[in-house]
Amino acid sequence: xxxxxxxxxxxxxxxxxxxxxxxxxxxxxxxxxxxxxxxxxxxxxxxxxxxxxxxxxxxxxxxxxxxxxxxxxxxxxxxxxxxxxxxxxxxxxxxxxxxxxxxxxxxxxxxxxxxxxxxxxxxxxxxxxxxxxxxxxxxxxxxxxxxxxxxxxxxxxxxxxxxxxxxxxxxxxxxxxxxxxxxxxxxxxxxxxxxxxxxxxxxxxxxxxxxxxxxxxxxxxxxxxxxxxxxxxxxxxxxxxxxxxxxxxxxxxxxxxxxxxxxxxxxxxxxxxxxxxxxxxxxxxxxxxxxxxxxxxxxxx
Numbered sequence: 168x169x170x171x172x173x174x175x176x177x178x179x180x181x182x183x184x185x186x187x188x189x190x191x192x193x194x195x196x197x198x199x200x201x202x203x204x205x206x207x208x209x210x211x212x213x214x215x216x217x218x219x220x221x222x223x224x225x226x227x228x229x230x231x232x233x234x235x236x237x238x239x240x241x242x243x244x245x246x247x248x249x250x251x252x253x254x255x256x257x258x259x260x261x262x263x264x265x266x267x268x269x270x271x272x273x274x275x276x277x278x279x280x281x282x283x284x285x286x287x288x289x290x291x292x293x294x295x296x297x298x299x300x301x302x303x304x305x306x307x308x309x310x311x312x313x314x315x316x317x318x319x320x321x322x323x324x325x326x327x328x329x330x331x332x333x334x335x336x337x338x339x340x341x342x343x344x345x346x347x348x349x350x351x352x353x354x355x356x357x358x359x360x361x362x363x364x365x366x367x368x369x370x371x372x373x374x375x376x377x378x379x380x381x382x383x384x385x386x387x388x389x390x391x392x393x394x395x396x397x398x399x400x401x402x403x404x405x406x407x408x409x410x411x412x413x414x415x416x417x418x419x420x421x422x423x424x425x426x427x428x429x430x431x432x433x434x435x436x437x438x439x440x441x442x443x444x445x446x447x448x449x450x451x452x453x454x455x456x457x458x459x460x461x462x463x464x465x466x467x468x
């Protein structure tokens with residue numbers, strides 16, 4: 168005859184636990200242990216509060232709260248330690264990555280190669296006038312009292328993507344008749360490109376003079392010895408009834424571009440002899456060589 172008390176109790180014989188023994192079941196009829204009562208300090212930890220007594224080595228740190236129990240042989244502990252080490256590497260990589268972003272280490276923008284050139288607010292002060300003066304040209308005297316009447320005239324601007332500098336000079340030829348009309352100008356520009364490399368388009372910008380559909384023809388030739396590359400553009404004036412010339416010199420040195428343009432016109436009744444396009448080209452190249460040196464040296468001033 169079976170009794171209810173004779174039924175097999177699955178809790179009466181605890182099954183082996185591969186992760187270690189589990190605490191015995193508390194009898195609800197017995198007084199419960201006070202969770203707030205001070206627990207006795209295990210032998211070998213007389214220091215209390217989890218700190219070992221002097222001379223007793225500290226136990227290895229256990230896994231954080233919520234981590235899985237160690238399997239036999241310590242496999243889980245080895246995996247846990249590896250994961251924590253990996254987490255440290257990832258955290259360090261994230262910190263280093265944030266530093267690179269903050270300092271522009273991941274920026275795709277190329278660094279501008281300004282070849283030592285610096286911005287100046289007065290390009291006319293750095294423009295070499297000696298070659299033109301040697302050819303008997305001098306800047307016209309100012310005809311007014313305002314800045315727009317000044318001669319030479321300069322301007323400049325510093326922007327995020329580029330710095331621009333200009334110098335315009337109106338010349339008059341020494342000994343020329345005042346009754347004859349003449350106009351001679353020199354236009355100089357210098358640009359420091361800070362965001363875009365001008366090299367890929369520089370040559371085509373001057374070669375295009377030969378390709379354009381116009382009644383006025385131009386001749387373009389490379390100029391060695393000036394910057395990284397330079398081009399000379401000369402207007403063809405065959406059969407013209409006036410005396411004059413139009414010549415452009417373009418120079419690129421790194422991400423700096425420079426252009427010097429000579430434009431002259433004189434009526435046929437004028438007594439002064441105008442320089443030829445070849446002579447003008449020589450003056451422009453000589454002036455550009457000295458002017459670019461000054462622009463490079465202005466950084467240290």
